[in-house]
Amino acid sequence: MAAITADFIAEQNRPHLADHREDFEALARKLARRGLDPEALVRDAMAFAVAAPSWGVGTGGTRFARFPGPGEPRHVFDKLADCGVVHSLTRLTPTVSPHFPWDKVKDYTELREAAKSHGLAFDAVNSNTFQDQAGQPLSYKFGSLTHTDKAVREQAIAHNVECVEIGRALGSKALTVWIGDGSNFAGQSSLARAFDRYLDSTAAIYRALPDDWRMLLEHKLYEPAFYSTVISDWGSSYLAAQHLGPKAQCLVDLGHHAPTVNIEQIVARLARFGKLGGFHFNDSKYGDDDLDAASVSPFRLYLVFHELAEARRTIGPSFSPAYMIDQSHNVTDPIESLMQSAIEIARARAQAQLVDAEALAAAQEANDALTAHRLLKAGFLTDVSPLIAEARVRAGGALDPIATYRASGYRAAAARERPAVAAGSAGIV
Numbered sequence: 001m002a003a004i005t006a007d008f009i010a011e012q013n014r015p016h017l018a019d020h021r022e023d024f025e026a027l028a029r030k031l032a033r034r035g036l037d038p039e040a041l042v043r044d045a046m047a048f049a050v051a052a053p054s055w056g057v058g059t060g061g062t063r064f065a066r067f068p069g070p071g072e073p074r075h076v077f078d079k080l081a082d083c084g085v086v087h088s089l090t091r092l093t094p095t096v097s098p099h100f101p102w103d104k105v106k107d108y109t110e111l112r113e114a115a116k117s118h119g120l121a122f123d124a125v126n127s128n129t130f131q132d133q134a135g136q137p138l139s140y141k142f143g144s145l146t147h148t149d150k151a152v153r154e155q156a157i158a159h160n161v162e163c164v165e166i167g168r169a170l171g172s173k174a175l176t177v178w179i180g181d182g183s184n185f186a187g188q189s190s191l192a193r194a195f196d197r198y199l200d201s202t203a204a205i206y207r208a209l210p211d212d213w214r215m216l217l218e219h220k221l222y223e224p225a226f227y228s229t230v231i232s233d234w235g236s237s238y239l240a241a242q243h244l245g246p247k248a249q250c251l252v253d254l255g256h257h258a259p260t261v262n263i264e265q266i267v268a269r270l271a272r273f274g275k276l277g278g279f280h281f282n283d284s285k286y287g288d289d290d291l292d293a294a295s296v297s298p299f300r301l302y303l304v305f306h307e308l309a310e311a312r313r314t315i316g317p318s319f320s321p322a323y324m325i326d327q328s329h330n331v332t333d334p335i336e337s338l339m340q341s342a343i344e345i346a347r348a349r350a351q352a353q354l355v356d357a358e359a360l361a362a363a364q365e366a367n368d369a370l371t372a373h374r375l376l377k378a379g380f381l382t383d384v385s386p387l388i389a390e391a392r393v394r395a396g397g398a399l400d401p402i403a404t405y406r407a408s409g410y411r412a413a414a415a416r417e418r419p420a421v422a423a424g425s426a427g428i429v
């Protein structure tokens with residue numbers, strides 16, 4: 001399928017460049033009046049990147065049903081082509097986070113080359129011991145890394161070690177471990193022994209990590225278990241990461257918390273103790289809804305990026321969490337949702353750079369609550385659309401990625417090339 005070329009993007013941008021220039025210069029003047037450096041902010045926005053989830057370019061579903069769209073990716077090579085489109089138009093997603101065994105192939109050098117041909121590299125690899133694969137000797141019905149049966153735990157450990165080997169072949173530098181292990185009845189499992197089994201199993205995986213790798217532990221309040229989840233919150237994740245060692249850090253999936261939880265404070269805590277390893281960005285209103293980032297609570301995403309900006313000011317350039325998207329696109333074209341989400345994440349980050357940190361700290365120390373709140377909110381209330389658009393265009397991207405994507409006819413071409421997938425089977429991917 002023909003990729004979307006730089007010439008096509010430039011041609012689509014041309015009629016809108018004059019208006020964009022006017023908007024950008026107006027914003028630049030406003031930012032300069034605030035003592036900010038617009039050029040430095042554009043460079044900062046150009047340096048930002050977030051990884052696309054390989055599983056995010058297929059239509060997602062729920063436990064009730066999945067309604068595939070036209071041109072569904074058939075395999076990981078189609079997924080890379082679609083992720084390549086997201087990056088070529090937004091210039092924000094140069095890496096892909098793969099999931100195994102969903103993205104398993106015979107030749108990982110070929111896969112790495114295929115990614116390269118789309119201008120992509122690989123980010124953290126994800127293991128999967130929350131499903132049973134065809135022909136798998138032992139079931140994960142009652143858990144994986146924390147299963148009471150040592151043989152099942154060893155099977156799950158071996159799978160994670162295999163993911164590390166695959167990741168090394170792909171040039172990845174991190175393993176994300178999310179397990180659904182838990183229970184549905186009080187008393188069904190020993191809450192203490194289950195955690196100890198988790199520590200033992202992850203320690204075995206930790207020993208297989210190359211020196212320059214990270215292991216990202218992903219907590220989740222519930223689902224698929226509905227009474228207890230072994231790694232249910234940041235506290236359990238932090239204790240495990242602390243116990244395992246410096247290469248183990250915590251991954252914050254925004255949808256993995258109860259609706260009222262103050263996630264930005266969790267971010268501040270984990271950053272303070274050097275255990276904030278990364279993010280799965282998405283949005284949610286109720287549970288782990290995996291909705292598009294900033295589609296429900298854009299202010300919450302902004303507050304997360306404010307804490308990240310504060311941490312970076314305190315810790316310095318070594319502070320580099322892994323930024324990844326993890327969403328399920330049930331009713332939109334996944335490519336459009338990923339582009340929109342990457343742009344909204346870049347927006348929240350650019351807005352957070354606008355906060356007058358010194359004035360904010362002074363108001364906080366003086367307990368001038370309203371001034372502090374207004375100084376913090378000032379970034380969120382600034383429309384940085386021209387700034388992040390300028391960063392996109394300077395990097396060869398589209399002024400309006402979704403309009404340019406629709407004008408390209410890419411989805412229609414994919415539908416012609418890829419056989420239609422029947423609706424029906426439930427499941428997130």
Ligand code: LRH
Nearest residue numbers: 126178218253280288326
């Ligand atoms: C679990 C999760 C995890 C992935 C899966 C696709 O809910 O967030 O990060 O492995 O979604």
Ligand code: MN
Nearest residue numbers: 218253280326
């Ligand atoms: Mn996740």
